[in-house]
Amino acid sequence: MKKYNVAILGATGAVGQEFLKLIEERNFPFNELKLLASERSAGKVIHFMGKDYIVEAAKPESFKDVQIALFAGGSTSKALAPAAVKHGAVVIDNSSAFRMDPEVPLVVPEVNPEAIRQHKGIIANPNCSTIIMVMALKPIYNAVKIKRIVVSTYQAVSGAGKEAIDELTNQVTALLADRPVEANILPGASLPKHYQIAFNLLPQIDVFVDDDYTKEEMKMVHETHKILNDYTIGITATTVRVPVYRSHAESVNIELDGPLSPKEAKQLLAGFPGVIVQDDPAEMVYPMPLYTSDKNEVFVGRIRADKTVPHGLNMWVVGDQIRKGAALNAVQIAEYMAEHNLI
Missing domain, CATH: 3.40.50.720 (NAD(P)-binding Rossmann-like Domain)
Structure with missing residues (x-):
């Protein structure tokens, strides 16, 4: 070659x-x-x-x-x-x-x-969270048109760089030693206020833009439309920073234009390149950031029907945002x- x-x-x-x-x-x-x-x-x-x-x-x-x-x-x-x-x-x-x-x-x-x-x-x-989500959406989208997506992310601190990783470590160490906690990086080093991430969640990633959504949330909306070349899909996102070192997780709720059972969705996902289905509730098998870090694939589990709409599905999607993301x-x-x- x-x-x-x-x-x-x-x-x-x-x-x-x-x-x-x-x-x-x-x-x-x-x-x-x-x-x-x-x-x-x-x-x-x-x-x-x-x-x-x-x-x-x-x-x-x-x-x-x-x-x-x-x-x-x-x-x-x-x-x-x-x-x-x-x-x-x-x-x-x-x-x-x-x-x-x-x-x-x-x-x-x-x-x-x-x-x-x-x-x-x-x-x-694309943005790391968008990549991880569209990997799980695409095999379903190929089978049945998607009308609406509601996504909430649980994003690791490494998405904010090495300084954010160090800050989480330093804060945990300080708390366990009963020392004062310093917060200088998250939710963003350039932002006017910073909050503790250790044992906490921060519902802000990047700056706020139109209608009180963050830039990160709107990236997921606009980029998904462009990648799928379908601007008719309704998409709303909430992005959250969590005290995890590596690998982002996402709760993805989709409303489809027609019927697709959870079993059929699992089969479609399992046959898609770069996706691994980990879904066995009886055995407590589902994707977790700890075990998807340093992996190339996107992992999907908790696939189940959303019975509040005619054709709805819920999925739990996890992927290493530094690798595939x-x-x-x-x-x-x-x-x-x-x-x-x-x-």
């Missing part, structure tokens, strides 16, 4: 590090590898596959001779993605900068791979492009 020159922007962060793990695990066909980050991280040495790589400060000229640029996300995407494209790279971007741009495909490879072929140099990775999804897009000679 042809090999590609690959650049990773944000190589020192959680998603960037996951990119490296996946490239090695999945034997991605790379020739040269360039690791990029902010000026603050420039000069760090990362040992990868028997070789030391020096992290470079990301600049527009960093993407010369690069064919695939994996962007881990962040504020630099808007400035550097066009520069990378100008140098001939295809950018797969994990930030929100281009997701709703009508010229940029928003892709989950198992759900809408055909959109990859429409790219003009940039392909957007971010890095793996981007690497899968790159793999699809390599396999179909689209680079």
Whole structure:
């Protein structure tokens, strides 16, 4: 197979590090590898596959001779993605900068791979919560049209970065030692107020926007519409940060246009690539964040009828938001492009 020159922007962060793990695990066909980050991280040495790589400060000229640029996300995407494209790279971007741009495909490879072929140099990775949800929706959507979705998320602190992980650890340690708790990060480092996450839930992820919904909630609405290419679905979301280190969980209620039994839904989900059904109430088998972390698949359980509407289903959906919700999804897009000679 042809090999590609690959650049990773944000190589020192959680998603960037996951990119490296996946490239090695999945034997991605790379020739040269360039690791990029902010000026603050420039000069760090990362040992990868028997070789030391020096992290470079990301600049527009960093993407010369690069064919695939994996962007881990962040504020630099808007400035550097066009520069990378100008140098001939295809950018797969994990930030929100281009997701709703009508010229940029928003892709989950198992759900809408055909959109990859429409790219003009940039392909957007959806929000982690959206990816996890649409993986469970798509096999059902293929069988019966979905009229309405009500989703509540239970999102791990790692979705807010390493600082949020450290804050949860520090707060738990302080509480157990009967010391004062400090809160400086959640629900968002840039927000004017911060709350304790240890032994608590925070019903705010990102800033509030129209009608008192948060930006994270509206991402799930708009991105799901775009990925499924169906703007008729009614979608409402409530996103919550929970004191879990890794792997997001979601309670998903769907109203269908026609009949579909829980048994049929389980069969559809079990046959869909990238989805594992864990659903045996008698044996107390269902997905949990603790056991889905570091896994590539999305896990679905608690599949049951919602008898308050003519054709309703409830599902409990759990997935590692750093893997399938971010890095793996981007690497899968790159793999699809390599396999179909689209680079």
